[in-house]
Amino acid sequence: MSNTIEVKIPDIGDISDAEIIEISVAVGDTVDVEDTLIVLETEKASMDVPSPHAGEVVNIQCSEGDKVGEGAAILTLSAGEATQATPEPVAEPEPVIESTPEPQPVSEPEAKQPEATVTAVATEQDLIIPDLGQDEAVDVIEVMIAEGDEVEVDQALVTLETEKASMEVPSSLSGKVISLSIAVGDKVSSGDVVGKILASAPDAESEPAAPTTPAEPEPAPEVASPEPVAESTPAKAPVPDYPAIQSGPDKGAIYASPAIRRFARELGADLSKIKGSGKKGRVLKEDVQQFVKYELSRPKANANSGAGSVTPADLPVIDHSKFGDTEQIPLSRIQKISSVNLHRNWVMIPHVTQHEEADITEMEAFRQEMKNEAMNEGVRLTPLAFMMKAVVASLKAFPRFNASLANDGENLILKKYFHIGVAVDTPDGLVVPVIRDVDQKSIYELATELGEVSAKAREKKLGIDAMQGGCFSISSLGGIGGTSFTPIVNWPDVAILGVSKSQMKPVWNGESFEPRLMLPLSLSYDHRVIDGALAAKFTSHLAQQLGDIRRLLLK
């Protein structure tokens, strides 16, 4: 016997005006327990309302745009054979964040209490994840702040996501972010520290006293990024036809309900590439469908580059366990994003790799001579700092390498600055932080910055703009080994230098073989921008600079 059940909004905390932003079912649909019925959104979070019963939707009592609170009727289900009278009409609350009130602004409550008469002093305080209403750790999917950022009260700091909900965690304080302790891909729980903030003094009239906390970190030279930093307001964020280049994970805020995120994930669609047509730039189901259609139609439009359209979803599924024991481990978020970017770059850019060897016998002798002296000044002098300097000399000699191809494919954008990306191997995958104004820094300064940046990368402390604005990248495997490799161009760069391990080799000097320390260089370049002859000239020039580093002083 069929039984009708009126489904109501479950306990969603004190919220009485959550907006229905999506009705995920239609009259006549059959749903299972836990299937999403509608998606609600508040200022700070979005949440799925799951079905408490299996059955058929016979009536929908709400509309998109309605504002609802706990107990509001949303639809009626015909539950087939009666499931034990199913008396409770209210949809079970999700056991996760959405059933709890919106997160309270983070950090110590005392921090918010201005003391009426006390002279205001900026204080260092922790930014803390508020009570999430669950013990299970949740994923950090976006970090909207970076070290050095000034944040305002209520400004979103991070976005968290569970299977069923995503939410922004706002700040309760204004001030300067002095350190970050989490990164995209981390899992966090209530009470975890997001980072430290030098909270602004509440009284603007008070003369700021010397901070009682440790000194602020020295201002990073890369405060202003030459590229627009990904916007946190999606309404304004123009979505490119293809994704932003960063190898890092952050691409600005993406506004989409958990149901849409899951839908996009199931279809293998990268939300960061999809332009949202909903309110405030929210990505809707239709947007995902349209994007997928567009992606599917691309191979036809580009019939000559058929290989470029193959995705893992096109490949036959193989049950590897039929052949022996297997174990499935998840890719890190960085690895997943890198895989999209690397695949795109590999497919989109016609690559050629030019190989060369530089005689670094003298350079290495000099480095060895200086190594201890440098170490006494706290500088770890590796060959990479010299290479960065030499690369800049070659970029100056061949400006076409310090460029990006305009999206229209008809212009080349030559850059007058020299920001070099350095591939850093981290436990979570490859990231490419950018060292700025390499032309204006000494080799000691570069070596120091290299050490700092790679340490930060490995501790997941790099902000989004630390990975933006590069002109040319270097991927050095010299500390590990190998004789040569073919690095993938890091779009929008047009070339990348791969460096392998130097080796003593017998080199003919015209009369005899001499032992010389030879450094293998592998330059991959975008053949649309650079032709083979130019690439060979570039690598020869580079080898010449490294062969006699006195040349680096000349220009």
Ligand code: CAO
């Ligand atoms: N030939 C021989 N020895 C080299 C060398 C080279 N080309 N490059 C570095 N070395 C030596 C260094 O001098 C150092 O030895 P000493 O301490 O005796 O001087 C040792 O190797 C280790 O160097 P390092 O790797 O720690 O430092 P680095 O400045 O050369 O590199 C960094 C820094 C961050 C680039 C590196 O640690 C790294 O992460 N490399 C991997 C990059 C990567 O994964 N690329 C692949 C991208 S494509 O998947």
